[in-house]
Amino acid sequence: MTDLGKMRLFLGLEVLQRDDGIFMCQRLQVEQNGGELVNETYYKQIVGSLMDLTASRPDLMFVVSPLSRFMSQPTEMHFQAAKRMMRYLKSSTSYGIFYKKQEYEELVAFTDSDYAGDLDDRKSTSGYFFLIGGSAVSWASKKQPIVTLSTTETEYVVATGCAQQVIWLKQVLEEMGSKQDGSIVI
Known part of the structure; x- marks a missing residue:
């Protein structure tokens, strides 16, 4: 203890x-835990632009996801976090995703979560990341729909969600002619 x-x-x-x-x-x-309210329209424009960038920058998902929860009535604290993200982007403009040409395209999944990371409702955030042949093809970061009672339960929730996505991706890949033999590593 x-x-x-x-x-x-x-x-x-x-x-x-x-x-x-x-x-x-x-x-x-x-x-309101964050001070004065800021210009809602300007905040939405910044967060919307950040959301667009997540198409090629999965490293942004963990921050953009919580920022998007405060689209109505954003406070100075939220605006400062968005500005911090913009400074990070300025220092990492050349980051992106590289798709390496390979013969075999194995599907691999990674998952993680934070336990009770949202201080308002104590819900955890789940994250999934899927690779085919070593290259990123799909990713997500979202708040879990339930309040979990332990870190173990949080990991079970994220693993279940990830397994559902793996089954769906496996079916899509099969329809595209890329059959995944055996089990998928999570």
Whole structure:
């Protein structure tokens, strides 16, 4: 066990532990956790542009996905995160995907998740990444539809979603004439 000190936040509640008692409030929720609201139209344009870039930049998905959840009523905190992403893009303009020519095109899947990463509703984020012949062909990053109770359950949820996508991709590849023999490695 690790002692993390006194609890300060719990499911959106701010907890102040003092000698004379415990005070709980939702001040952070009321103040919208991010400060003043920013120009919604401008924020949508930035996030929309970032979403377009994910077609050739899977490295952006993990950040663009949560940014897109705040399209209505974005705050200064969200705008600063979007600007940080734009600075990252400026330093990595030549990044992209390389498709290497190969004879055998084996489908391989990678998956990962963060446990209770969204501090507002404690839902986890799932990520999938699919390679054929060592080249990226499909990827996704999205919030899980349920609140999981452990890291193990979170990994089962993401593995199940990934397996569903693998079965679909395997069928699509078969229709295109690229039969995948044996099991698919996840």
